[in-house]
Amino acid sequence: MKWFVLVGATLLAALSMAGCREASAPPQPVSFHAQGLPERLSDWHVLTADGERLRLNAGVEPYALNTALFSDYAHKLRTIWLPPGTKARYEAMDAFDFPVGTIISKTFYYPRFAGSQDAVLRVREQSGESRDGLDLKQMRLIETRLLVRRQNGWVALPYVWNAEQTEAALARAGDSVPLEMLASDGSQAQQFSYQVPDENQCAGCHATNNSTRAIQPIGPRARHLNREDPWHPGENQLTRMAAIGRLAGLPANDIPRNARFDDATAPLEDRARAYLDVNCGHCHSPRGPADTSGLWLDAATADPIRLGRCKPPIAAGQGTGDHLFDIVPGKPEESILVYRMDSLDPGAMMPEVGRATVHEEGVALIRDWIKAWVGQCSVGAGGADAS
Structure with a gap:
């Protein structure tokens, strides 16, 4: 009897240790898919979510814009991942020239109303609120869009998050997400359907050159990125990108800069x-x-x-x-x-x-x-x- 107890205890301890090792194992590195259309956002390993928190993988850097595109008052977590040893090249007016293997993500989310699963808040996005990822008890994920730089150009892929906030599935045909949006005090309820664009609509906006119809990033341009880094106060975002080896060709002067549309002190x-x-x-x-x-x-x-x-x-x-x-x-x-x-x-x-x-x-x-x-x-x- 004692032998069975000893063996059982030893087996339980081994399983517990294995479980701890599995739980504490580091996430898999970012996976760049040179072809194909992965069905799950997690296949890329850019972001991870367990229903409690959305986290950025190692080497995935967040960035912010001076003035951002309006999307039904959604907040946005923007990130860039570059293949190790590569750099984006500075352009004065156009989107930066990113190397093959680049993955740009934009996650759309809303603050929840009093922990509600359905109601979201119309409130101003706070600078740096996604410093350590997102607390999913307080935020509701809607979609994550990827722009992926492959050998033949950029590919746009929209992923829609499940109700459990643990995974996002590829939505090539787009999607519609019913939402109730409230003011911060719970008043002014507004019902609407948040529209996730399909692949053609993504391409329609990102094909910024009508002659080539080639997809290009819109936000990562000098005038949008030339601002203080919300996650590293006191540092300019572009200067930091160059300092950590993610941007080449940054000039010392005359970098264009857009104003913040809500900055009352700006002209x-x-x-x-x-x-x-x-x-x-x-x-x-x-x-x-x-x-x-x-x-x-x-x-x-x-x-x-x-x-x-x-x-x-x-x-x-x-x-x-x-x-x-x-x-x-x-x-x-x-x-x-x-x-x-x-x-x-x-x-x-x-x-x-x-x-x-x-x-x-x-x-x-x-x-x-x-x-x-x-x-x-x-x-x-x-x-x-x-x-």
Whole structure:
């Protein structure tokens, strides 16, 4: 009998030790898949989640933007992983040139309302809130999008998180996630369906050159990244990227920088242009998918007419709301730009994809910007005229 007890105790101890070793085993290294479409986000080993916390794997670096694309008030954890020994190359205006094997991730999430499984909060994202990953008791994961740099170019892959917050599955056809969004005090409940884009919609936004139609990153550009690093206070994000061997060719001076759209101390012009640049400029540019519209809202455009001043629409159809010009100086209520930003009509709203709600703060900013314009539009025999 004693022998059985001894053997049983020894076996239990061995199993316990094995279990401890398994529980404390380090995560597998990041896996770059040079081909194929992995069905699970965990196949990449960029992020890990156990229902309690979302964690970044070793070598996966978070980054932040000065002004970010609006996505139904979702918060975003952005990361970059580069193959060991490689560097991205600096570009002044375009997306950085990343090496083959790069994996860029963007995880969309919301703070939970009082621990609710369904209700989420519409609150401002806190700087550095994802320093140690995300506490999933406080945050609800919605989706993680990957941009993967393969030999033949970039591939966009959307993954949707399960209810247990332990895994995300590839959603090539996109998805719709019903949400109830509340103000921080629990008021102003808003029901909407968060839309996860399908592969074609991902490519539609990220194909920033209408001639090549090649997918490119949008956020990792000098003017968006040139800011203090939220996870390393006092350090510039680009300078740190270069210092840790992740960025080559960073100049000492004259690095472009966009304003934060919500920084009340920055000039109104800078804030509005930064907002339009990141939300609209990847399409509305001389090379973008909306190049034929004649409305260019990227950071490099300075011509007031190209920015919309007294410019009649070319092919907006019902998207005009019966307004005559993209921007009427001093009159946002008569400007097509504001009308389309403030609309949820599928035939009029801009951007066309990526939102199911109106960004009230963004619309207010563009209203104020247009109010500050001086002049008036008139229509004569020769067409529109600005004076």
